[in-house]
Amino acid sequence: MNLATGGKAVVDATGSLNIYTIGPSLDEPDDPDAWRRLVLSDVLARHLVKSGAQVKVAVGLADLDDRTLSSARAAGLSRADYVAGVVQRITKRAQSLRLLPETIFEPASASVPKALDICRKLLGKGQAYEKLRSVYFDVRRDKRYGNMHLMDMDKLSVGKTVDLDDYVKDNPLDFTLLKRATLQDLKLGDVIETEWGNVRPSWFVQIAVAGLSALGRVDVLVAGEDHQFPHLENLRVVWSAAGVEPKAWLADRKLAREEGVTLDLDTLISQTGGNADSQTGGAGGLRLWLLSAAYRKPLSASTQSLSMWARNWHKVQETACGLRLALGAGGGKDVPEDVAQAVFDLKAGLAAALEDDLSLHRYWPKLFTFVKLVNGWLSAGNFPGVAASLCLQQLEAADAVLGILDLSQMPVACDCLPADVRALVEEREAARKAKDFAASDSLREKLSGCGFRVEDTAQGPRVYSL
RNA sequence: GGCGGCAUAGCCAAGUGGUAAGGCAGAGGUCUGCAAAACCUCCAUCCUCCGGUUCAAAUCCGGAUGCCGCCUCCA
Numbered sequence: 062m063n064l065a066t067g068g069k070a071v072v073d074a075t076g077s078l079n080i081y082t083i084g085p086s087l088d089e090p091d092d093p094d095a096w097r098r099l100v101l102s103d104v105l106a107r108h109l110v111k112s113g114a115q116v117k118v119a120v121g122l123a124d125l126d127d128r129t130l131s132s133a134r135a136a137g138l139s140r141a142d143y144v145a146g147v148v149q150r151i152t153k154r155a156q157s158l159r160l161l162p163e164t165i166f167e168p169a170s171a172s173v174p175k176a177l178d179i180c181r182k183l184l185g186k187g188q189a190y191e192k193l194r195s196v197y198f199d200v201r202r203d204k205r206y207g208n209m210h211l212m213d214m215d216k217l218s219v220g221k222t223v224d225l226d227d228y229v230k231d232n233p234l235d236f237t238l239l240k241r242a243t244l245q246d247l248k249l250g251d252v253i254e255t256e257w258g259n260v261r262p263s264w265f266v267q268i269a270v271a272g273l274s275a276l277g278r279v280d281v282l283v284a285g286e287d288h289q290f291p292h293l294e295n296l297r298v299v300w301s302a303a304g305v306e307p308k309a310w311l312a313d314r315k316l317a318r319e320e321g322v323t324l325d326l327d328t329l330i331s332q333t334g335g336n337a338d339s340q341t342g343g344a345g346g347l348r349l350w351l352l353s354a355a356y357r358k359p360l361s362a363s364t365q366s367l368s369m370w371a372r373n374w375h376k377v378q379e380t381a382c383g384l385r386l387a388l389g390a391g392g393g394k395d396v397p398e399d400v401a402q403a404v405f406d407l408k409a410g411l412a413a414a415l416e417d418d419l420s421l422h423r424y425w426p427k428l429f430t431f432v433k434l435v436n437g438w439l440s441a442g443n444f445p446g447v448a449a450s451l452c453l454q455q456l457e458a459a460d461a462v463l464g465i466l467d468l469s470q471m472p473v474a475c476d477c478l479p480a481d482v483r484a485l486v487e488e489r490e491a492a493r494k495a496k497d498f499a500a501s502d503s504l505r506e507k508l509s510g511c512g513f514r515v516e517d518t519a520q521g522p523r524v525y526s527l
Numbered sequence: 528g529g530c531g532g533c534a535u536a537g538c539c540a541a542g543u544g545g546u547a548a549g550g551c552a553g554a555g556g557u558c559u560g561c562a563a564a565a566c567c568u569c570c571a572u573c574c575u576c577c578g579g580u581u582c583a584a585a586u587c588c589g590g591a592u593g594c595c596g597c598c599u600c601c602a
Contacts, residue, residue, distance in 0.1 A: 086602095127601050237602075264602030289531095290597060314532090315596080353550095354540075358533080359595075365538050369551040376550095379564070423541065426549035433566085440558090440565050498560050505562085516563055523563095 077115035079276040080106050081307075082283040083268060084120040084166065087147045088132035091326040093351075094285055096158065097360060098313045100351045101419065102283040103160045107462045108415045110161075119165040119275035120155075122148065123267040125173075130251055140251050144168060154326065157344040158351075159464040167275035169267030173253055176262045176270045179302050180238050188302075190231065194241040194258035200234045203298055209290075209310070236295050237263040265292065269299035278305055284312045313356040319363040329367065346374035349465045355422045373429070374465065377456075380432045382472045383439045384453040386523060389474065392445030400438070400448045404455045407431045411459050421463075428459075440519065472523045473513075482511055486522055489515065 082102040085095035099120060106118045123129065124144045133143035151166055169176070180196055183189035188202040200206045239260040242252040252259040262270070272279045279300065284293060289312050300306065329350075330343035350370035354360045410427030414420050435452055438444045460466045475483060489504035505515055508524075516523040 123602075131601095233599085240602095266602095268602085286596060288602095292602070295602085317595080358540090361539055363538075365551070366540095369539060373550065375564090383565090420541095423548090426541075429549060436565055437567095493560080496560070502561070517559090517561090518564075519558080 077117070078109055078280045079117045079119070079278055080109075080281045080283065081272040081276055081279040082118070082120045083285065083288060084122045085151065086126075086128050087122060087124055087144060088128040090147050090151050091154070093326060093329065093362070094315045096154070096326065097316065097351045097356075098283050098285055099155070099160060100158060100348055101313055101356050102281075103158075103164070103464065104352065104415075104421070104462060105281070105283070105419060106161055106164075107464065108419070111462060117165075117276050118161060118163065119167050119272060120151075121268045121271040121275070122151070122166060122168045123264050123271070124148075124168040124170050125251070125261050125267055126264050130246070134249070140249070141170075144170070157330075158348050159344065165275045167271040169262065169271040172270045172274040173262070175274060176239075176266050177253070177255060179266065179270065179299060180262075182302050183238065183299075186302075188298075189238055191257050192230070195237060195260065196239040196257055197230050197235045198238050198295070198298060199231065200236070200298075201232060203301075206294055206298065209294055209297070234291075236265060236291060238266050238299075239263065265295040266299055268292075269296050269303075273300070273303055273305065279307045281309045281311070282307045284310065286312055286314045288312060311356075314359045316362045317359040319361075345378070345465045345467045346371050349374045349377075349463075352421050352463070352465075353425065355420060373425075376432055377428065378466060378470065380435050380439075381453065381456055381466055382470075382523065382525075384435065384449045384456065385471050386474065386520070387439060387444050387449035388446055388453065390444060390446040390449065392443055392447075394447060396445070396448045396451050399434075400451065403431055403434050404451055407455055407459065411462070415462065431456075442520065470525060472525050475521075475524070478513075478524060482508065482513055482524075485511070486515065486524060490522060493517070 080102055082099055083095075084099070085092040089095075102118065106116045109116045124140070129144065130140060133140045136143055138146070148166055148168060155164060155166070156162070180189065183198060184191070184196065187199075189196055189198045191197075239255070239257060240263055242259040242261055246252050246261065247259055252261060272282075282293070282296070293310055293312070297307075326347070330347050350367060351360070353370050353373075407427060410424050414422075414424035414427075417423075431452075438448070457466070475486065478486065485504055485508050489501050489508070492498075492500040492504060508515055512526055514525045516525070
């Protein structure tokens with residue numbers, strides 16, 4: 062795993078590990094860049110869980126910042142109401158993107174006293190100062206500030222684009238811990254009364270403190286490209302005041318946006334969403350796409366790229382469906398050697414990719430090779446049930462980490478169908494055999510009315526519930 | 528202006544010294560009532576450009592060009 066400080070960090074997966082991710086800004090809860098890193102950290106968490114670690118995952122939400130406040134005001138809601146709505150939306154999204162259900166979404170507003178404690182501590186140590194009713198951190202009082210290899214502090218071009226006279230900081234690099242509230246904040250009650258006046262905690266303090274509240278200790282921080290400087294340094298400083306020192310910092314890149322492509326998540330879901338009948342299939346496709354490229358490289362959001370991954374998702378899903386239906390097949394007790402080899406390669410490929418800096422992009426070719434082999438065997442017929450079972454098992458084991466398959470969209474085995482539906486399917490097969498295609502098509506319609514979709518394959522009809 | 532990153536086919540993309548993975552799109556074929564798939568074959572003598580190091584470079588070094596992020600509030 063890569064450390065933002067330069068090299069690789071080896072994370073010990075035998076103990077307990079807390080993973081903390083910077084969540085989307087509450088004025089833009091659907092930000093695909095944020096969801097890319099949430100899905101990445103989810104894969105990391107699932108992988109560590111599988112390796113035997115005790116993992117806690119939390120996502121920090123800054124709900125006291127200017128962006129949230131102005132969004133709430135634009136929506137005509139109180140801050141609390143607005144935040145409650147957005148957090149609910151984020152939780153729902155997390156569910157649809159299959160983040161681990163135990164993922165904690167922690168709003169900063171729940172930890173205001175803790176924020177104030179940390180500020181008092183920093184002031185007490187002389188690392189922070191108050192000026193005109195705001196509290197700032199003095200970066201010159203932290204020897205390590207700027208050591209994260211993110212930025213050469215001596216070469217920063219400070220004040221290049223901003224008039225320094227606008228600030229009351231002692232040093233333009235100093236960052237805000239507590240910001241004095243505006244008159245409007247005061248009117249709307251969006252302030253915290255303190256010994257320094259009416260303030261709001263800065264984004265850094267909010268994110269830092271939400272992490273502490275949710276996890277107690279942060280071991281791995283997952284941030285975005287644009288958080289690298291100064292945000293990571295600032296978080297480090299605040300956490301360090303609370304005695305917390307993350308072991309690894311990782312930052313993913315942003316999307317490479319193409320003009321004219323809508324990056325609204327719901328649109329993306331429908332674009333990566335498999336067939337039109339599928340109501341929920343798109344989330345898996347979206348998740349696959351979000352994981353498709355190396356996290357330290359930009360993710361292409363072009364239409365072509367999106368449809369490519371939609372097809373890829375479909376392919377994997379279809380193979381899982383095919384395997385599921387082949388489970389019942391006979392064909393001996395032994396798994397053919399080439400099948401065992403393919404299963405082994407798939408397993409080894411995933412392990413290698415995950416161990417080496419979560420490089421899932423190197424796993425996909427292995428997965429596609431596997432899918433192609435399996436499809437070949439399936440369409441050749443007489444694929445032994447034990448072999449199908451082994452393949453499906455491995456595919457599902459991989460999916461425990463990847464979370465891309467849609468198990469609710471699996472075909473239903475004939476003997477599991479309701480009797481009336483089963484009768485319709487059989488009737489349709491008979492019609493097809495008799496080449497009565499008008500009857501066959503109308504039965505397809507009828508089945509769709511009952512909530513089932515039929516696909517014909519060489520091995521017989523495949524029935525999906527809608 | 529400074530710092531950092533990236534540049535591989537129509538598109539996405541792997542590949543850090545030994546002669547270009549994989550996918551999408553495209554072409555041809557098999558299968559096919561429809562629909563949806565699947566399978567087989569083909570598709571970069573070359574990795575932005577110019578120099579250099581080396582027996583050997585997409586890979587290392589120098590330079591050029593282009594794109595992206597940060598250097599400032601929000602945070």
